[in-house]
Amino acid sequence: MVRAPCCEKMGLKKGPWTPEEDHILVTYIQQYGHGNWRALPKLAGLLRCGKSCRLRWTNYLRPDIKRGNFSREEEDAIINLHEMLGNRWSAIAARLPGRTDNEIKNVWHTHLKKRLKQNQTTTSETRAHFFSTKTEQEPELSEKSESLDCGPASPPQCTSSDTSSATTSDNNSNSSNNDKTCMEFDGYAANLPEADESFWSEVLSAENSDQMVDQFQAIGGVPRVGVGSADDGFCLDMYDDNSMDFWLNIFPRADEIPELLLGI
DNA sequence: AAACGCCTCAACCGCCCTACA
DNA sequence: GTGTAGGGCGGTTGAGGCGTT
Numbered sequence: 001m002v003r004a005p006c007c008e009k010m011g012l013k014k015g016p017w018t019p020e021e022d023h024i025l026v027t028y029i030q031q032y033g034h035g036n037w038r039a040l041p042k043l044a045g046l047l048r049c050g051k052s053c054r055l056r057w058t059n060y061l062r063p064d065i066k067r068g069n070f071s072r073e074e075e076d077a078i079i080n081l082h083e084m085l086g087n088r089w090s091a092i093a094a095r096l097p098g099r100t101d102n103e104i105k106n107v108w109h110t111h112l113k114k115r116l117k118q119n120q121t122t123t124s125e126t127r128a129h130f131f132s133t134k135t136e137q138e139p140e141l142s143e144k145s146e147s148l149d150c151g152p153a154s155p156p157q158c159t160s161s162d163t164s165s166a167t168t169s170d171n172n173s174n175s176s177n178n179d180k181t182c183m184e185f186d187g188y189a190a191n192l193p194e195a196d197e198s199f200w201s202e203v204l205s206a207e208n209s210d211q212m213v214d215q216f217q218a219i220g221g222v223p224r225v226g227v228g229s230a231d232d233g234f235c236l237d238m239y240d241d242n243s244m245d246f247w248l249n250i251f252p253r254a255d256e257i258p259e260l261l262l263g264i
Numbered sequence: 265a266a267a268c269g270c271c272t273c274a275a276c277c278g279c280c281c282t283a284c285a
Numbered sequence: 286g287t288g289t290a291g292g293g294c295g296g297t298t299g300a301g302g303c304g305t306t
Contacts, residue, residue: 014275014276015274015275015276015300016274016275016300017274017275036291037291037292038290038291038292050291050292051276051277051291051292052275052276054292054293055274055275055276056274056275058293059274059275060274060275087295087296088294088295089294089295090293090294090295101293101294101295102273102274102275102295103273103274105273105295105296106272106273106274107272107273109272109273110271110272110273
């Protein structure tokens with residue numbers, strides 16, 4: 001299918017926006033909203049294409065945009081979310097109020113990638129230690145079906161070197177339940193399937209989302225927070241602060257979440 | 265002070281998805 | 286079922302700022 005250009009280039013301005021243009025755009029949107037981006041510049045009297053107006057508004061002029069440097073907490077969150085979601089900047093941005101996907105993308109490429117590189121050696125050593133230790137303890141528990149058969153239990157008190165981030169979100173559970181669940185997680189952690197390109201689209205589909213809720217709850221009872229829309233990034237809607245740390249410990253990369261959890 | 269190189273980030277480009285006729 | 290329009294998204298670019306020589 002051949003697409004027409006998104007906007008007529010002739011006579012339309014490109015490049016940095018002037019304060020006057022910003023003012024016109026903000027004033028118009030505050031007054032009339034932005035129902036149709038393509039029609040907006042003409043109606044507002046701007047020599048810009050609709051796409052340019054939309055970008056300017058969503059990335060810079062929106063009133064809820066948080067300007068300024070990223071805090072250490074925000075940077076850590078981006079790193080964690082990127083490990084789970086990959087380059088899905090909009091999904092990451094949805095978890096960081098006031099930050100845009102463009103901004104997050106920029107900070108990732110300019111700061112965080114370097115920072116992550118520095119920590120890479122330490123992290124890989126930690127993971128290797130965690131998984132090897134666990135599979136040595138209970139190698140026979142590698143059957144996927146066994147992993148799914150356990151009843152509701154809180155996330156395990158895993159023995160990775162970073163114990164502070166692996167704490168359970170359910171302090172009412174007893175220690176034996178925790179130990180059992182942890183060992184069973186190890187079973188499939190040692191047999192992580194490869195994820196193909198359609199992995200996340202399947203994760204984010206509504207039908208599989210329902211199945212994932214069931215599976216997650218059957219295994220660890222981890223989801224505590226309601227499930228949001230698929231666009232928000234399904235997995236990330238199913239954690240509270242502690243259980244997210246737990247999942248990141250078990251599956252530091254999104255594409256390592258076993259398909260068995262999806263019911264596919 | 266000038267030249268140079270690196271870094272940052274706003275903006276653009278092109279593809280994809282979805283809704284609709 | 287097909288074509289089109291509109292919007293969203295991720296990748297990339299390039300101007301300007303800044304530090305170093």
